[in-house]
Amino acid sequence: MNASATVLILGANSGIARALCHRLAARKYRLILAARRTEELETQAADLRIRHGIEVACEPFDALDFDGHAAFFERCVQKSAGGLEGVVLAYGSMLPQATTQTDLTAAKRVLDANFTSPVALLSLAANHMEPRRRGWIAAISSVAGDRGRQSNYTYGAAKAGLSCWLQGLRNRLFHHGVHVLTIKPGFVDTPMTHGLLNPKSPLVATPEKVARDIDRAIHRRHNILYTPWFWRGILTIITTIPEALFKRLKM
Amino acid sequence: MTFVRQNLGGWGNCPVLPCAVARPDSVANLGAALTQGGQRDYIARGLGRAYGDSALNRDSGVLSSTGLNHFLEFDPQTGILECEAGVSFAEIIQHLLPRGWFLPTTPGTKFVTVGGAIAADVHGKNHHVDGSFGQFVLSLKLLTADGSVRICSPTQDSEIFWATVGGMGLTGVILSAEIQLLRVESAYYDVTYRRTGSLDQTLEQFAATDSTYRYSVAWIDCVARGASLGRSVLMLGRDVAATDLSPRLRRSPLVLPEKRIKAVPFNFPSLALNSWSVRAFNGLYYAAHGDCQKLVDYDTFFYPLDGIRHWNRIYGQRGFVQYQALFPRETSREGLVELLERITRSGRASFLAVLKSSGAAGQGMLSYLFPGHTLALDFPNTGRSLLPFLQELDAIVLRHGGRLYLAKDACMSTETFKAMYPRLPEFLAVKQRIDPEGKFMSSQARRVLGLGGN
Numbered sequence: 001m002n003a004s005a006t007v008l009i010l011g012a013n014s015g016i017a018r019a020l021c022h023r024l025a026a027r028k029y030r031l032i033l034a035a036r037r038t039e040e041l042e043t044q045a046a047d048l049r050i051r052h053g054i055e056v057a058c059e060p061f062d063a064l065d066f067d068g069h070a071a072f073f074e075r076c077v078q079k080s081a082g083g084l085e086g087v088v089l090a091y092g093s094m095l096p097q098a099t100t101q102t103d104l105t106a107a108k109r110v111l112d113a114n115f116t117s118p119v120a121l122l123s124l125a126a127n128h129m130e131p132r133r134r135g136w137i138a139a140i141s142s143v144a145g146d147r148g149r150q151s152n153y154t155y156g157a158a159k160a161g162l163s164c165w166l167q168g169l170r171n172r173l174f175h176h177g178v179h180v181l182t183i184k185p186g187f188v189d190t191p192m193t194h195g196l197l198n199p200k201s202p203l204v205a206t207p208e209k210v211a212r213d214i215d216r217a218i219h220r221r222h223n224i225l226y227t228p229w230f231w232r233g234i235l236t237i238i239t240t241i242p243e244a245l246f247k248r249l250k251m
Numbered sequence: 252m253t254f255v256r257q258n259l260g261g262w263g264n265c266p267v268l269p270c271a272v273a274r275p276d277s278v279a280n281l282g283a284a285l286t287q288g289g290q291r292d293y294i295a296r297g298l299g300r301a302y303g304d305s306a307l308n309r310d311s312g313v314l315s316s317t318g319l320n321h322f323l324e325f326d327p328q329t330g331i332l333e334c335e336a337g338v339s340f341a342e343i344i345q346h347l348l349p350r351g352w353f354l355p356t357t358p359g360t361k362f363v364t365v366g367g368a369i370a371a372d373v374h375g376k377n378h379h380v381d382g383s384f385g386q387f388v389l390s391l392k393l394l395t396a397d398g399s400v401r402i403c404s405p406t407q408d409s410e411i412f413w414a415t416v417g418g419m420g421l422t423g424v425i426l427s428a429e430i431q432l433l434r435v436e437s438a439y440y441d442v443t444y445r446r447t448g449s450l451d452q453t454l455e456q457f458a459a460t461d462s463t464y465r466y467s468v469a470w471i472d473c474v475a476r477g478a479s480l481g482r483s484v485l486m487l488g489r490d491v492a493a494t495d496l497s498p499r500l501r502r503s504p505l506v507l508p509e510k511r512i513k514a515v516p517f518n519f520p521s522l523a524l525n526s527w528s529v530r531a532f533n534g535l536y537y538a539a540h541g542d543c544q545k546l547v548d549y550d551t552f553f554y555p556l557d558g559i560r561h562w563n564r565i566y567g568q569r570g571f572v573q574y575q576a577l578f579p580r581e582t583s584r585e586g587l588v589e590l591l592e593r594i595t596r597s598g599r600a601s602f603l604a605v606l607k608s609s610g611a612a613g614q615g616m617l618s619y620l621f622p623g624h625t626l627a628l629d630f631p632n633t634g635r636s637l638l639p640f641l642q643e644l645d646a647i648v649l650r651h652g653g654r655l656y657l658a659k660d661a662c663m664s665t666e667t668f669k670a671m672y673p674r675l676p677e678f679l680a681v682k683q684r685i686d687p688e689g690k691f692m693s694s695q696a697r698r699v700l701g702l703g704g705n
């Protein structure tokens with residue numbers, strides 16, 4: 001690993017990103033934190049500098065501001081001093097399924113936050129890394145994208161789209177020495193799921209546990225990470241149930 | 252900010268109460284939770300290491316501060332750290348001990364937050380020399396009932412400051428604080444173990460060593476009776492300079508080799524800790540510790556119980572209560588004898604009992620310690636018979652001019668509390684001024700202030 005290499009974190013205020021930043025900082029990367037809530041970013045940057053003695057920069061960022069993406073990404077490249085070694089996509093948005101069924105603007109927002117905007121931003125990242133023939137991209141998708149279920153299929157479809165797109169991107173960039181990791185967390189105890197999950201359940205992981213897995217998968221160049229590991233088994237079962245039977249289930 | 256209904260307990264799991272919990276990840280969200288949360292009242296909660304109901308609020312708001320865990324500023328020249336209230340002692344040690352800075356004083360677990368340590372004005376093994384944690388707080392930011400943030404310190408808004416230090420979260424939510432860390436050369440302590448045969452010998456040992464050892468504590472055998480009542484194993488510690496370490500340790504004097512952490516995986520059936528096993532443990536512990544001197548790392552010295560995560564589960568589902576009594580120096584011998592005799596007679600021997608000598612009182616209006624001796628014990632929750640027994644102990648403590656520790660308490664009555672904390676009116680006057688509607692309230696506060704509905 002290159003000691004002064006820079007990593008950009010998109011959605012650095014997310015629960016999972018916060019934990020992952022500590023892992024990456026411990027490896028002495030320079031970090032660029034990007035998110036909407038800028039005061040929180042500055043707080044996080046100060047924390048990372050003190051704990052890990054690394055350089056941290058902040059950049060205001062709204063994923064739904066599509067017109068601003070190119071300029072935003074250019075600013076990050078400028079700040080990276082020598083190009084981006086890694087890009088982590090760690091934002092996302094989940095609205096209640098019922099809302100997205102009746103409110104199509106809400107449905108579109110979920111698709112944009114989890115699929116369209118990642119496609120736009122990671123294309124910029126890919127085009128930046130491809131000619132340099134180095135670097136890695138790690139994006140958080142979800143196990144929810146492995147099969148559509150009545151309780152969460154708008155979000156699930158967006159994540160499914162993202163997972164599929166990342167497969168293609170991995171295939172493309174492999175030939176240029178750039179690595180792509182798809183991250184599929186199961187249940188994680190973060191602000192997104194506060195009140196929806198029981199944090200004491202053995203199925204629910206801490207952001208720290210998930211961050212440890214992600215950090216390892218990035219640096220071992222894994223392709224698709226289920227975290228915690230047992231979700232791979234759970235999803236194997238869920239995805240092999242025949243559709244004729246699956247449609248009858250209440251999931 | 253969403254509030255989620257959840258059954259919460261303190262470290263003793265007694266009581267466990269339904270609360271509405273918000274877990275903000277930033278100061279802004281915490282403020283929104285307070286001003287728009289729609290709950291009757293609120294109490295801050297750190298890592299939930301207070302044993303009883305200090306950080307519980309039945310059917311009402313609990314504001315978890317563990318999401319506010321950022322270091323804000325650190326000056327490596329002076330050792331002054333400014334951090335958010337949800338930063339834990341474990342995190343401070345992890346990042347700053349390797350740079351030569353340690354906590355100026357610490358309770359028996361490192362899994363407490365800075366906010367919780369200020370709110371309980373916690374004490375450690377060095378209380379007789381250095382005082383309690385509040386002495387090392389240079390300033391703090393407090394979110395108060397009207398939603399405003401006040402900066403207070405011993406010189407700025409000092410009344411609010413000293414009501415907040417030791418104030419158990421009742422003046423507002425501590426957002427961040429500046430604390431003075433202690434410069435250390437190594438992560439090790441030079442510890443002398445001394446066995447005593449009786450309570451008198453134990454107290455004599457404390458008196459003889461108070462001025463010569465910075466750290467001291469005694470594990471007391473609370474099964475022994477008669478002439479050996481109060482026999483103990485004293486642990487006396489001193490900081491160790493890097494040059495006094497062996498050549499092997501001197502290479503990295505501030506970093507310990509990695510350790511494995513054991514955990515108690517589930518609640519024990521309540522039979523596991525019966526009086527026989529407690530008796531056997533107490534006897535063995537005493538027998539196992541002869542007089543000796545050795546070099547001990549900070550983790551073993553300050554945090555022996557942290558080596559076993561979730562050790563509180565050995566008390567089973569019903570949980571346990573901690574009982575910490577402080578006696579003034581003049582009466583501590585009689586008080587301790589009476590208390591220990593009552594306890595050994597009851598057959599409710601404690602698994603672990605710890606005795607400490609305490610120094611000058613902190614300036615917090617509700618701060619716990621003053622000069623004397625303080626004894627901490629565990630009692631398993633045996634249901635209805637426990638409360639009358641504890642009330643008997645309360646009466647003994649009160650009769651000798653002593654007091655109980657709010658961070659441990661789950662049962663003390665309003666009358667007992669008022670008699671034990673003479674500066675309560677002063678505290679209530681400040682609370683009335685900055686929180687006239689009682690927006691900050693815990694189940695414990697309702698009980699000890701006699702407000703009902705705890």
Ligand SMILES: Cc1cc2nc3c(=O)[nH]c(=O)nc-3n(C[C@H](O)[C@H](O)[C@H](O)COP(=O)(O)OP(=O)(O)OC[C@H]3O[C@@H](n4cnc5c(N)ncnc54)[C@H](O)[C@@H]3O)c2cc1C
Pocket residue numbers: 262294295296297298299300301302305306316336337357358359360362363364365366367368370371372373374375418419420421423424425426556658659693
């Ligand atoms: C194994 C063990 C050993 C211990 N040994 C000692 C000891 O030696 N000496 C000692 O003094 N104590 C000791 N304690 C008690 C412990 O230090 C205190 O209860 C401490 O307050 C716990 O901190 P916490 O972060 O877990 O707070 P909590 O238990 O969550 O809360 C404790 C109190 O602090 C308040 N509070 C928490 N955060 C804030 C905030 N941000 N703003 C305002 N108020 C807040 C709460 O409202 C509550 O009243 C021990 C506890 C355990 C479990």
Ligand SMILES: NC(=O)c1ccc[n+]([C@@H]2O[C@H](COP(=O)([O-])OP(=O)(O)OC[C@H]3O[C@@H](n4cnc5c(N)ncnc54)[C@H](OP(=O)(O)O)[C@@H]3O)[C@@H](O)[C@H]2O)c1
Pocket residue numbers: 011012013014015016017035036037061062063064090091092093094113140141142143184185186187188189190191192193
């Ligand atoms: N928690 C789980 O169980 C789970 C499971 C599988 C996958 N995931 C995925 O993990 C990722 C991280 O989520 P989390 O669980 O850590 O939850 P989180 O803390 O709620 O994080 C979500 C983050 O996304 C950001 N965000 C949303 N819309 C944005 C936009 N338009 N522009 C910029 N940022 C935006 C939010 O920023 P603000 O702070 O500004 O609102 C927030 O920080 C998400 O992709 C999520 O889908 C989570």
